[in-house]
Amino acid sequence: MPRQVFLYDPPERFVAGTVGEPGQRTFYLQATSGSRVTSVALEKVQVEALAERIDELLDEVLRRSGGTAPVPAVAPTDLRDTAPLDQPVLAEFRVGTMALAWDGDTQTVVVEAQAVVEVDPDEFGEELANELATEAADALIGDDEHGPPLLRVRMTGAQARAFAGRALEVVAAGRPPCPFCSLPLDPEGHVCPRQNGYRR
Numbered sequence: 711m712p713r714q715v716f717l718y719d720p721p722e723r724f725v726a727g728t729v730g731e732p733g734q735r736t737f738y739l740q741a742t743s744g745s746r747v748t749s750v751a752l753e754k755v756q757v758e759a760l761a762e763r764i765d766e767l768l769d770e771v772l773r774r775s776g777g778t779a780p781v782p783a784v785a786p787t788d789l790r791d792t793a794p795l796d797q798p799v800l801a802e803f804r805v806g807t808m809a810l811a812w813d814g815d816t817q818t819v820v821v822e823a824q825a826v827v828e829v830d831p832d833e834f835g836e837e838l839a840n841e842l843a844t845e846a847a848d849a850l851i852g853d854d855e856h857g858p859p860l861l862r863v864r865m866t867g868a869q870a871r872a873f874a875g876r877a878l879e880v881v882a883a884g885r886p887p888c889p890f891c892s893l894p895l896d897p898e899g900h901v902c903p904r905q906n907g908y909r910r
Contacts, residue, residue, distance in 0.1 A: 714859040716741070716748040716802065720818070724863050726757045726877035727795035732885045733896055739805070739823060740795050741863050747796050750823055750861050752805035754881060761877035763810050764819065764870050771812050771867070780817050781867030789872035803859045819870040825858040 718724065723742040728735040737757050740749045771779045806826030813820055865873070885894035890904040 751801040785871035
């Protein structure tokens with residue numbers, strides 16, 4: 711079966727968002743162009759890592775170009791997107807591996823999110839299954855026509871800065887940290903390891 715590639719070059723909108731209450735949130739990346747909407751589910755740590763890496767990549771592009779690259783140092787306010795995810799949110803797949811690159815020819819940031827690669831250890835043996843999963847992850851940037859589903863988004867430096875800013879805000883909008891142990895606080899409190907297990 712041919713690989714399913716969801717390509718947005720460029721998207722009208724590319725954002726990270728959540729569905730659910732803090733502590734029970736599901737994180738998504740969502741790309742939109744016209745009436746076409748693609749949502750993929752991923753983990754909170756993946757959203758945070760992607761946003762941080764985008765900022766680091768753009769800072770490096772600015773540094774190497776001596777400030778001449780079309781990349782703003784901060785996200786432009788006119789690109790700030792605080793709207794919720796487009797409904798209904800239907801995940802095409804769960805993200806396993808992500809890749810990030812700067813395309814110098816088009817002066818754009820390329821984000822790729824590939825579906826989780828499921829390899830049955832019973833079918834191949836555990837060692838070979840791990841090897842196959844690693845090979846699939848390493849081939850992310852490639853255009854293997856039979857690989858797992860892939861979301862590929864190309865955007866300007868300004869769009870990428872705006873994406874990263876919103877993504878970090880979404881991650882930070884969860885449960886507040888405990889002032890003693892820094893673990894997330896549930897509305898009903900939590901068992902704090904710094905307080906010998908007393909519920910705070």
